[in-house]
Amino acid sequence: MRKFLSLFMVLMLTGLLAFSQNKTVSGTVKDDTGNPIPFATVTETGSKNATTADANGNFVITQKGNGTLTFTATGFNPAVVTPSANLASPTLSRNTSELSAVVITALGIKKSARSTGYSTATIPQQELTAAKATNIANGLSGKVSGLQINTVNNGVSADTRIVLRGERSILGNNQALIVLDNIPVSADFINSLNPEDIEDVTVLKGANAAALYGSDASNGVIMITRKKGIKAKPSVTFIHTTTLEKVAYFPKLNKRFGAGSTEPDSLSAYTGFYGRIPYENQMYGPEYNGGVVGLGYEKQLTRPDGTVFDSTNQIIYDYKNPVQNFFNTGITNQDGVTYQAGNANGSYFFSGQVNNTTGTIPKDKATRYTVSVGGSTVYNKFSSNFSVGYTKFVTDIAGADYSQGRPVYWNVLNTPGEVDIKKFKDLNAPFANENDWYNAYYPNPYWQIENSRVKTNRDDILGSLELGFKATSWLNFTYRLGVTASNYQQKNTKGGVTFSEYEISDPLGTGGTASSNPNGVKPRLYDRLNEKFIVQSDFLINMQRKFLNNDLDVRLILGSSINKSKERDLRAGEGVKGGTGELEIPGLYNQSNLVNPATVDENLYEVGKIGAFGSLQFGYKNFLFLEVTGRNDWVSVLAPENRSFFYPGINGSFVFTDAISAFKSMDWLTFGKLTASLTKVGNVSNVAPYALGNTFSQILGFPYATTSFSVGDRLANANIKPEFIKSREVGLQLGLLRNRINFAVSYYDQDVSNQTVPIQISSASGYTTTLKNVGNVSNSGFEFDLKLNPLVNLGPVQWNIGGNLALYHSKVDEIDPLSESVFIGGYTSGAGIYTIKGGPMRVVQIKDWKRDSLGRVIVDPRTGRPSATTGVVNVGQTLPKVILGLNTSFEYKNLTLSMLAEYRGGYVVYNNVGSATAFTGVSEVTTLTGRQRFVYPNSVVLQDGKYVPNTNVAIDNASNGSGFWASTFRTAGTPFITSGDYWKIRELSISYAFNVKNNKIVKKASVGLVARNLFTFLPKDNVYADPEYSTLGTGNGQGLSDENLSPPTRVFGATLTVGF
């Protein structure tokens, strides 16, 4: 630090000397809307004398002659101005085709784009909201190279996983940090924001760009800036959007065979087929024939007068497509208004939005209310800006069923094709209630929808405040305070059911739900309360001066940051610490109404972090830049002796087209920049609070009459240290043909060593896991961005095209001396996501068929059936190797058409829905052989010690008491591994802007049609689900999906904007 300061003082002194010159001209560089342009270059025309404006556009230049001044800024056309007296007020028109002039970097520090030595990207609001996505994350997908957004499920408030530049941490967090108005917020806040409130989103792609944010930023940062109003006359804008959501596709379904099981007693010795079992969920019955059959067995129905009679539900035995018919068209209505106004000294912004969504599952709904206020003022040396938003997000969706805890979709998938499901929507209709329901094992999905609800309510307040004080022309101070508070409440209510004596007696011996619950099922309740609070305060000192005839621009930023977060999580009821959450009185869903003593789990978390950082930047003649950064963190989660850690970084950029005269003569090459950076970032996000000491907990039903504490399974490591990410990056940026073609490429290489990994240890040690500093992962990739802007420009016709491409590579160099492989998640005895030494970061392992040396499947010479390997085998990586985004927009007069497509490729996914639906016979694959005997394709049998092609040993569909499809077929994971590749038409919009130039009241008006995920193209083998889906939610184990995830949807609708 001391060296730093003395260097600083030396530089100051030389600076003071340099100032004793003549005729100074000052002013502010502004754009054509009157906003200041930061960091414009001011040159005395025809000389080498030049300077740079500051972040607020203010400049002072010492002029030697009396000529004109030339103003240039990246992204703007140059302007030549003759100063009047000592003042100049240049206005630069925007050159929209160049890469944006100013970038906001970590901690809100503005830098000229040419001086940044690492990769960032900014998405302005109009691109974010082009297709009127309700969630900002969905609006980002496909738009930035290196950014992967997975929507891991479907529903009225689906979760997204946001990852930049692939995965680095084996078991820790890999998701990008979300920063709202310079305040880090937890990732789930992204669902709470109204996209219309957003000014822009800046993506700091890796540790290189994000280092100053400190230890949470190693995964890159999504910086969201809210609007603060514009310095213009007041304007009001109303936007209404209505979109419809329809299920896009289902797994391929069996449309030929109805209900029947695989049990041998239903097998007809005569036909070789299984007989129809009217109460089955499995579809291994006879082929549809249009005859009359009973749905369910004979039931005892009750007339309105209370008398009881016997009746069987007779139906026509043909396919009625219950799966498709069950789902609704969801509707989303977004109604928003914004008001903004301002003058030279300040501006403000108000907005409100109501967002109403109904889902594709009947009765699912969500409502989001957002109100936000922002503003900024400048008064002499003081400047301030603030924004405060309040969001209320309410969801009400169907919950798990009462018997097996299955989601609605699964119960729909278990509805045999002959069931006309909509007939049972009214629970008072005959055979619709749980006693009369045909299916012995699964409930009526409509009964579930009516009786099992998950209601959530979330209130968020997100406020931030920034104060600036410009002490002198070269020194200013900034103070920032941000507070985010969120309160989340969840209530799961499950209605109970009582069965009639007739049902309990189980006349057909089904072993179904009624007979295994003779006392019925009591209503149940689960409650959760979660409060989060984060406060962050930053203090920054910014010093900037020029030396050596203004050729050398030196900027020093010093700052500190204090962050404190608190969380309280309270859960009670069903599933909490073994509690049943059972209630006696139906409909009274209150914890005080529980049958058994309440079970409650409470968790508190508190984390404090302090950071001190500095950045020293040198700019030479505005074409060579160098920045050195350093940050020291102190974190509460580590032991006092480990809690302080320092990490440095360096980056530079070289605008060679300005520096080397040879390039200046090349007309076609307008702009060229080389960048390089090297950064280290410490990371403790994988160390949870309170992880340093062993714990004891009450287990196995304790407390009974006594309390008792068992030694925890986790062996604490008091000496855990932060993990460090080393990241290198080089880049090249080119502007060709007067920036009509913009091209950028960057290569990065990240190394994470000594990861803080909760590793599994031999249970014979007395514990099962411990946190260790082990593992070494390297991860590299190329990113390409290309913009043809415009590709065609013929007056009224303009066609732009752009694309981004990211190539990913990762390698696990070492995990731990104790383990070659880490299980990330999945099914412990079947398909799972693993990280394996020597391999890419995430692979899926499954049980394969036993094969001969040529890879042919070995079948049993007796039964014709293949068999699965005992252990699991690696079948490929689950992270895409390639992500490609293509966007194009076409303008003709007032009409704009734009489209965004995204491709991902080079990976595989495991679809457990395939296995689950093979068990139930719902999937099409089970019908492909017509349920007849068949020879397993490309199989071999052992003959005289040799494997010979199997031509005649057919799979005996009946052998061993269970059908091939429902049992053997599912023992290996191979049939359910598919390519994860896809092309998605992510966004499509057509908008028409009315000509309102002469209208005194209406300032703007436009209508448009929007669509999201309109088409998805999947390879032939993927007949199951969206490869983005994840059984493990937004966790690290991406690449597994299952039958509990709702089917994918497409969204389309219309939007109307009117401004006054």
Add this chain to the structure above:
Amino acid sequence: MRRIILFLTILATALGFSSCKKNLLDINANPNTASYSTPQLTAPVAIENAARRANTSYISLGFWVGYYATSSGFSKPVETYTYDITSSFLATTWDNLYNNLEDFDYVESQAKAQNLPVYEAVAKVMKAYDYHQLVDLWGKVPYTDALKGVQGFSPAYDDGQLVYDDLIKKIDTAISIFKAPGTPNTINSSLDATKILLFGNLLNTSSSAFLTKWVKFSNTLKLKLLVQQSQIGRDAYIKENLNGLAASDFLGLGDDALINPGYTTATAQLNPWYGAFYKAYQSSGDTYNSTVASDFAVKSYLNTADPRISYFYTQDPGATTYLGSIFGDPSGTPKAAKIGDPSLQATGNAIIFTAAESLFLQAEAVQRGYITGNAQGLYEDAIKASFAYTGKSADYADYMAQPSTDIQWDLATDKIKLIITQKWFAMNGIDILAAYNDFRRTGFPAAPLSTDANSKGKVPVRLFYPQRETLLNTANVLAAGDVDVFSTNVFWDK
């Protein structure tokens, strides 16, 4: 310049957080989970857990020794009925036992440090109780190096016999403590009122009844470990270690070692055996539905008109008699008898050791000449104890009066076979592992093999090391030698 210094001073203040640092950073004390415990606080959960593991872990072995078979209509445990086991078979039992042992290890070391000798002795005996199960199933297991936490993430494996021999010594040490526990007033008695669950509580440490029972239990466990070694030519060693012990030194009639911390009908607090079959009170689970009486067991009980059948099994209401499934029959017998309702008591006691098992062991030990006593008397007491345990005392005399070679001591030519067969009758659902051990050691009873088409045709004599262990402790697992589950016997099984 002065200004610069001023600014730098401000900066220095801003950066020198010394005052706020404490509030911000010294906040890492765990508010959620206890970060310390005491022997008094940990012993109860450890003992309950030990009983829970012993009572519920071995249901699948019950198929192999002839107690259970597969039901019709429910998915079948493939590994169990083909004997084609993998490394996941009972893998959680391995983890659970070591988890439980860690608790006892904590109690033992803390009790020693805090001068609570009785707790220390209890922990030693219970460690032997857990460890012998590991050896019985896996042979060589981590012992000397085990439970060391940070000092050993990958503990080496010890020979089963070495473990057994050391356990015997551990039990001897415990017995000497129970016999002379020193100064019980070092225990804060108010804390201990209800803490020890087996044989009462520590307020009774001064009571000789409490200590005597622990001595009896310890001796009985030692007897079990020694009798287990009957087939490997160590009779001299066994005799030496049982020297001077007689029937009164072991758990006898009425001495069932049971625990009940206060089981309730709440799901988390169900009796473990009940909880293994019911997912909630009166709501049966998959294990209940998929486990039925075997044809072999039903016929065995019916052939001797054994009234205990109604304790172990419950006749299907639609059937006219007790029916059992043939083990391995893929379709199962419809209306086969289910696990006996009287044995499934939601709030009933969990079992540490039954008097019946102790008496059968004593009978065998006398018969083999390890200890002196009346083998026939002990044998008959053992059956009496089993009848008492199952609530059939009134029928004991009638049962014993039957002229069956499976009942009458005098009629039986092979007394060991008689003892083991009767022990098998008594241990149904009570100590399944003991039945499996006896089956391997003596071959009795000759439970029929699985009839499944894919059956390996023989019962495994040991288990594979769990996959987790193979993965995380590879070198030591390899060093423990190749495992063939059909021929790599554990040390006492020859």
